[in-house]
Amino acid sequence: MAEATGQMAEATGHAETAEPVDGAKCPFARVSTLEDVSRLLRSKTAVTHSPDLFASRASDEVNGEINVREFLAASMMYTEGDSHRLRRKLLNPLVRADALQGIREDVVLPEADRLMALWLAEPDADGVYRLDLIEFLERIFIHFTARLIGLIGMETDERLALMRSFAGPLAAGTSSGFLADRDAVNARALAAKQRYVEEFFTPSLRWHREMRAKIDAGQIADEEVPSSLLKLVAAGAAPEWADESNAIVESTLLFAASVGTSTQSIVHTIDFLQAWFAEHPEDRQHAGDPTFLLHCLQETIRLRAPFSPYTTRLSLEQNRLADGSTIYPGQELHLEWVKANRDAVVFGPDAVGFNPNRATPADGTPRYGLGFGLGVHQCYGLRVVVGNDGSGGAHVMLLKKLMDAGVRPDPDNPPVGLEKDMDKFDVEDIPRYIKYPAVFDGGAR
Amino acid sequence: MAKCPVARLADFKEYPLRRVEVDGIPICLARLDSGEVFAISDVCSHEEIELSDGELDGEDVECPAHGSRFNVRTGAVSGLPASEPVATYPVKVEAGEIFVEV
Numbered sequence: 001m002a003e004a005t006g007q008m009a010e011a012t013g014h015a016e017t018a019e020p021v022d023g024a025k026c027p028f029a030r031v032s033t034l035e036d037v038s039r040l041l042r043s044k045t046a047v048t049h050s051p052d053l054f055a056s057r058a059s060d061e062v063n064g065e066i067n068v069r070e071f072l073a074a075s076m077m078y079t080e081g082d083s084h085r086l087r088r089k090l091l092n093p094l095v096r097a098d099a100l101q102g103i104r105e106d107v108v109l110p111e112a113d114r115l116m117a118l119w120l121a122e123p124d125a126d127g128v129y130r131l132d133l134i135e136f137l138e139r140i141f142i143h144f145t146a147r148l149i150g151l152i153g154m155e156t157d158e159r160l161a162l163m164r165s166f167a168g169p170l171a172a173g174t175s176s177g178f179l180a181d182r183d184a185v186n187a188r189a190l191a192a193k194q195r196y197v198e199e200f201f202t203p204s205l206r207w208h209r210e211m212r213a214k215i216d217a218g219q220i221a222d223e224e225v226p227s228s229l230l231k232l233v234a235a236g237a238a239p240e241w242a243d244e245s246n247a248i249v250e251s252t253l254l255f256a257a258s259v260g261t262s263t264q265s266i267v268h269t270i271d272f273l274q275a276w277f278a279e280h281p282e283d284r285q286h287a288g289d290p291t292f293l294l295h296c297l298q299e300t301i302r303l304r305a306p307f308s309p310y311t312t313r314l315s316l317e318q319n320r321l322a323d324g325s326t327i328y329p330g331q332e333l334h335l336e337w338v339k340a341n342r343d344a345v346v347f348g349p350d351a352v353g354f355n356p357n358r359a360t361p362a363d364g365t366p367r368y369g370l371g372f373g374l375g376v377h378q379c380y381g382l383r384v385v386v387g388n389d390g391s392g393g394a395h396v397m398l399l400k401k402l403m404d405a406g407v408r409p410d411p412d413n414p415p416v417g418l419e420k421d422m423d424k425f426d427v428e429d430i431p432r433y434i435k436y437p438a439v440f441d442g443g444a445r
Numbered sequence: 446m447a448k449c450p451v452a453r454l455a456d457f458k459e460y461p462l463r464r465v466e467v468d469g470i471p472i473c474l475a476r477l478d479s480g481e482v483f484a485i486s487d488v489c490s491h492e493e494i495e496l497s498d499g500e501l502d503g504e505d506v507e508c509p510a511h512g513s514r515f516n517v518r519t520g521a522v523s524g525l526p527a528s529e530p531v532a533t534y535p536v537k538v539e540a541g542e543i544f545v546e547v
Contacts, residue, residue, distance in 0.1 A: 042492065085498075089509040093500070096512070097524065364528065375492060378511055378526065388514075388524045 028332035032339035036321045041375035051078040053312035056177035063182040071174045074249035097388035104394045107143045129440040137263040145258045149251045150228025151204045166192040171260035180419040208234035269300040272354040287403040294392040295356040301371035302341045310334040338427045341369035406441025413437035446546040454541045464497035467547045473497040475517040483517040484534040484545045491527035
């Protein structure tokens with residue numbers, strides 16, 4: 001591809017000529033077509049995950065090493081083979097349809113209703129109903145993630161607020177390679193992790209170990225303890241989790257991935273929709289239609305998830321890309337979702353833009369493209385978002401609640417995002433919002 | 446179609462799924478709680494993972510990698526992310542021995 005060739009030429013100082021470029025000497029190659037990214041990720045031999053690459057360790061050893069050790073390497077998401085397979089298999093039942101429905105109906109939606117009733121009960125002095133969407137959504141998804149991890153002691157608003165204070169720093173700690181001022185990002189992430197462990201992880205694991213002892217002694221039934229990561233850890237289900245520090249990383253990555261990306265996907269969808277409705281007022285009538293909202297969410301995921309411009313892999317084999325360029329064993333690959341998901345052949349001539357009325361791709365590519373990744377490491381949360389049957393999960397229901405309440409960006413208070421390393425965002429800026437003030441036309445309903 | 450002996454009911458005492466091969470075709474045998482045995486392709490239509498390494502949940506086999514689900518009676522997808530069904534094969538049980546027709 002032109003980008004890969006250009007990048008290689010630039011990195012090696014070669015001018016672009018008819019002579020083949022020695023790609024093995026290049027620091028990385030860009031893979032940015034749907035065809036190439038799909039083929040490489042689905043191959044069992046072409047590429048492997050590497051936390052060192054994702055953490056940009058080569059360009060910043062100190063911060064990269066911290067990210068790898070404290071936030072990435074011990075998670076199943078960055079391991080391969082049997083270690084990954086066993087843990088993924090153990091964790092899959094936690095996101096089965098019945099489990100998700102239980103969390104959605106019993107926890108997520110009631111909490112959304114409670115917070116909206118509480119926070120939108122009275123307008124501000126200017127008569128406008130307001131709330132910060134980031135805080136609202138993080139609070140809700142923390143409930144979900146706490147169930148998934150098996151955290152206890154989440155009953156009070158104070159505890160939820162404390163847990164929520166860790167969400168941003170932990171998410172930033174897992175992806176600081178894409179952010180500016182990594183020293184400060186990592187300092188905040190390490191502090192948040194330490195408090196998370198003291199306040200939530202350790203007491204929760206202790207409780208699960210006590211429950212396990214009771215189960216083993218026949219004092220309680222196994223079914224009395226809801227399934228979760230920490231229940232599995234206490235049962236010794238995977239050898240990797242016998243080392244508590246590994247189990248902590250497993251939990252913080254689940255936490256960061258589920259709270260952070262879920263929150264961002266809904267906020268970005270609302271952001272896109274404002275512009276869409278301005279240009280397509282006829283679609284306002286669909287604002288409460290779950291199918292329309294699912295299509296909106298999938299468009300957001302296609303264009304921006306997982307809210308970084310590319311992911312990394314280590315090339316294991318020599319492979320030829322669609323444009324004729326070559327990648328080599330040992331080479332760092334940047335798999336550019338953001339570009340690949342704008343493939344006009346698959347998604348149509350307006351693929352670069354948001355269009356919830358886009359036809360489903362004829363070749364079987366899902367509407368969200370590569371937004372959940374592909375291959376063995378495809379996103380664990382896919383079923384959480386699109387539902388077991390593809391009709392949408394908690395995210396669509398939350399979107400509907402917000403749209404029904406007349407949500408729109410606060411015109412007087414612009415959103416605030418994390419400062420990123422913009423060298424890595426060359427298609428478009430993908431904001432990572434930390435505040436997104438919104439106004440509601442009707443207040444609590 | 447050839448009728449091939451592939452396993453015995455006694456083979457399912459500990460685990461309800463079992464991988465067998467017939468003429469090089471990987472097949473996942475599933476024995477339900479009812480005692481019925483079904484045969485589907487052992488290759489998940491989503492990412493080419495061995496379904497027999499997964500879980501049997503009711504009448505569904507759940508892929509160990511991404512949780513795609515397939516009904517063992519019909520091969521139909523009963524849970525994402527798979528979108529294509531898997532092949533099914535006729536099964537006969539005679540005197541405790543399981544035969545699959547391929």
